[in-house]
Amino acid sequence: MEPTRHEALWFSTGDLVLSTNTYLFKVHKEILALQSSVFRDMIEFPTVDISVEDARLVGHENGAGSAPDRDEGLPLVALSGDEGKDVAHLLKAIYYREYYDRDNDETPLETIIALLVLGNKYDFKHICKEVTKQLSRHYPNTLDGFDDVDGDGHHSYLFGKLRYLCHVPLLEACHTANVAVLLPSLYYACAGFKLAWSYEQVDEIGGLHADCLRTLLIGKSGLDLALHKFIASLPDEFRNISCSFCKVDAYISQLHQQLEDYNSYLSSNTGHRLSRAVLENGCQKCSAKFVARIDAKREKIWEKIPSYFGFPGWDELQERSEENA
Numbered sequence: 001m002e003p004t005r006h007e008a009l010w011f012s013t014g015d016l017v018l019s020t021n022t023y024l025f026k027v028h029k030e031i032l033a034l035q036s037s038v039f040r041d042m043i044e045f046p047t048v049d050i051s052v053e054d055a056r057l058v059g060h061e062n063g064a065g066s067a068p069d070r071d072e073g074l075p076l077v078a079l080s081g082d083e084g085k086d087v088a089h090l091l092k093a094i095y096y097r098e099y100y101d102r103d104n105d106e107t108p109l110e111t112i113i114a115l116l117v118l119g120n121k122y123d124f125k126h127i128c129k130e131v132t133k134q135l136s137r138h139y140p141n142t143l144d145g146f147d148d149v150d151g152d153g154h155h156s157y158l159f160g161k162l163r164y165l166c167h168v169p170l171l172e173a174c175h176t177a178n179v180a181v182l183l184p185s186l187y188y189a190c191a192g193f194k195l196a197w198s199y200e201q202v203d204e205i206g207g208l209h210a211d212c213l214r215t216l217l218i219g220k221s222g223l224d225l226a227l228h229k230f231i232a233s234l235p236d237e238f239r240n241i242s243c244s245f246c247k248v249d250a251y252i253s254q255l256h257q258q259l260e261d262y263n264s265y266l267s268s269n270t271g272h273r274l275s276r277a278v279l280e281n282g283c284q285k286c287s288a289k290f291v292a293r294i295d296a297k298r299e300k301i302w303e304k305i306p307s308y309f310g311f312p313g314w315d316e317l318q319e320r321s322e323e324n325a
Contacts, residue, residue: 241293
């Protein structure tokens, strides 16, 4: 089927036509060039005589190229490999200020992913920055932040879906766009579920990149082991901080139940929750110390999460992101 003109993105004053598998867009060179280094380079060089299928200008590997075809006598650029609906999301965000607002968490997931992936591919830095800031609120790099986000459990909504259904698609998108600052948080979010469920979600989106899936599985294994050791260490942790009374009368129970029911979310294993679940007959002072000891161990595990998935620490990732912004 031949691509058709997009009704909302076919401007009468446009001087460039973008071609995708489903749509044609008549847009303005200068508007794109002001916001995208890829389009700026493309427009600064003359048209080259190559086929649309292999169109790449001045060595760009991003998939955008200017071909000798014309539409209404205007240059036509083929955006190879890009879905028309995704390019429409990107162009609407460029042309219509109200189309994307980083504070609007009801924006459809499809739009968020299109802006992130294509914004990165064509170097629309401001769009990438805005989407990254929005996602950072929901996938923060601090344990307290993640505890707050996970406060509503699995029943909160995000981008028009249950939040947990966003994890795998966003992981794939951030991996594709190489948004490193978000990847450890997203790997962690995806690692919290049983393997069978994770594979179901991967199948739902048509699969993950092989190296992305490999990183997820290796990181989940390391995280699961750390959490098992953490829960198994609770009797020794309590013994180390307990008073003489609690050493005799208090005890830790139900560890087997915790290990059976656990998931890889640290927010499910807070000091207060675990203390209530496993500590019997502890005095108020020792119970408070036990809660603090549990939360300190949770924080240590959190600090290691990037390393489980092959990344540098949280602070270094944040610094790199700010340098590249």
